[in-house]
Amino acid sequence: MHELVLKGKFILRGESFDGSVGIDNGRISKISVQELRGEKELDLSGYLILPGLMDTHVHLRDFEQKDKETVKSGTKAALHGGITAVFDMPNTKPPVMDSRTFEKRLELFQREAYADYALSFLIRSNCGEAKKARADFYKAFMGASTGGIYSEDFESDYACSPGVLSVHAEDAELIHEKPERPPEVEEVAIKRALESAEKLKKPLNICHVSTKGGIEAILRKNLPWVSFEVTPHHLFLTRRNYERNPLLKVYPPLRTEEHVKALWENFSRIPIIASDHAPHTLEDKEAGAAGIPGLETEVALLLDAVNRGIIDIFDIVEKMHDNPIKVFGIRGRNFAIGNEATFTVVDLKREWTVKPEEFYTKAKWSPWEGRKLKGKVVMTILRGKVVMEDDEIVGKPEGVRLDVQRG
Numbered sequence: 575m576h577e578l579v580l581k582g583k584f585i586l587r588g589e590s591f592d593g594s595v596g597i598d599n600g601r602i603s604k605i606s607v608q609e610l611r612g613e614k615e616l617d618l619s620g621y622l623i624l625p626g627l628m629d630t631h632v633h634l635r636d637f638e639q640k641d642k643e644t645v646k647s648g649t650k651a652a653l654h655g656g657i658t659a660v661f662d663m664p665n666t667k668p669p670v671m672d673s674r675t676f677e678k679r680l681e682l683f684q685r686e687a688y689a690d691y692a693l694s695f696l697i698r699s700n701c702g703e704a705k706k707a708r709a710d711f712y713k714a715f716m717g718a719s720t721g722g723i724y725s726e727d728f729e730s731d732y733a734c735s736p737g738v739l740s741v742h743a744e745d746a747e748l749i750h751e752k753p754e755r756p757p758e759v760e761e762v763a764i765k766r767a768l769e770s771a772e773k774l775k776k777p778l779n780i781c782h783v784s785t786k787g788g789i790e791a792i793l794r795k796n797l798p799w800v801s802f803e804v805t806p807h808h809l810f811l812t813r814r815n816y817e818r819n820p821l822l823k824v825y826p827p828l829r830t831e832e833h834v835k836a837l838w839e840n841f842s843r844i845p846i847i848a849s850d851h852a853p854h855t856l857e858d859k860e861a862g863a864a865g866i867p868g869l870e871t872e873v874a875l876l877l878d879a880v881n882r883g884i885i886d887i888f889d890i891v892e893k894m895h896d897n898p899i900k901v902f903g904i905r906g907r908n909f910a911i912g913n914e915a916t917f918t919v920v921d922l923k924r925e926w927t928v929k930p931e932e933f934y935t936k937a938k939w940s941p942w943e944g945r946k947l948k949g950k951v952v953m954t955i956l957r958g959k960v961v962m963e964d965d966e967i968v969g970k971p972e973g974v975r976l977d978v979q980r981g
């Protein structure tokens with residue numbers, strides 16, 4: 575008799591499997607096409623059971639910016655959006671640029687996180703501290719974004735990185751010359767990052783790639799140690815949306831059709847979809863802050879795209895579960911006996927309307943406000959525990975630090 579049995583249609587790497595999974599002590603103990611007995615049995619027939627989806631790029635703020643988001647509000651939003659693990663960005667206030675602040679942030683997550691987490695460290699001419707922190711991954715900015723911190727010498731910051739380095743690739747000088755950040759601001763930075771990658775041969779993850787020139791340069795170089803992310807807002811929105819709604823100011827900016835088309839033409843070769851969840855208060859947005867909230871819409875937007883026939887349900891598993899595990903070296907999260915029983919359960923047929931007032935994020939606004947979507951996250955399971963069901967967060971903060979190969 576298992577502690578818990580999940581029954582339904584499991585969506586795994588490129589295949590689906592109708593059956594039951596027996597769970598004991600939070601881990602998968604049995605996978606069977608036969609019925610299994612459990613103290614608790616969840617018949618999830620009619621839904622799709624995905625391995626726990628992850629978001630490798632979120633800004634949870636907290637510290638001195640609690641009005642924008644806290645670890646508590648942001649990780650509740652993650653579970654609500656079907657995200658079982660978040661990769662936290664270090665451009666906080668104060669920024670995570672020394673080992674003491676890293677320790678403080680780790681303690682904060684240990685107390686408050688509802689979702690699992692990986693924590694990062696901002697490298698900018700602080701290599702000793704970077705090594706001392708032993709972060710789960712690292713971050714560098716080639717040009718200013720929120721918080722205004724960026725590398726004086728990107729290549730030496732990249733050379734220092736003790737682990738996977740995620741990079742904001744917009745060129746600092748070009749930002750000064752062209753503050754509206756046209757495509758070449760990203761394309762020049764990406765090409766420079768690729769030259770450093772060719773030289774250093776160290777893992778690099780290029781964030782929020784938004785341009786035709788950028789994605790094509792990365793794919794042409796095709797370096798096995800270079801991965802990249804694309805956000806839902808750069809896939810589903812264009813510059814025209816921003817012209818109609820200044821709240822959609824984001825770095826890198828929303829692009830014209832030509833660039834959005836290039837992302838879609840290369841969709842199968844995009845390794846990771848990540849939200850770049852960047853919450854700001856409405857006042858900060860009205861004062862020109864850049865960033866868009868995305869945790870509670872990203873999976874549903876992709877499910878809606880499945881229903882529209884533009885992507886496949888397996889794409890979601892590949893780009894929000896399999897590849898984050900591969901790129902960041904996460905252990906114990908694949909769908910296998912003995913691994914964690916962490917799942918994202920979706921109703922592919924559920925139609926609903928995006929209502930930001932129902933969000934857990936403090937940033938209660940969305941580019942998709944009022945949009946009818948087909949496909950919804952209905953349940954999130956962490957280590958055999960239902961932690962979100964039908965929009966309700968269940969229980970206390972149960973998030974744990976991901977087991978990442980640390981540099």
Ligand SMILES: NC(=O)N[C@@H](CC(=O)O)C(=O)O
Binds near residue numbers: 633719720823826852
């Ligand atoms: N993307 C944004 O426009 N803003 C992000 C920072 C970043 O990801 O560059 C933020 O932290 O607000």
Ligand SMILES: [Zn+2]
Binds near residue numbers: 719781
């Ligand atoms: Zn960025």
Ligand SMILES: [Zn+2]
Binds near residue numbers: 631633663850851852
């Ligand atoms: Zn970001």
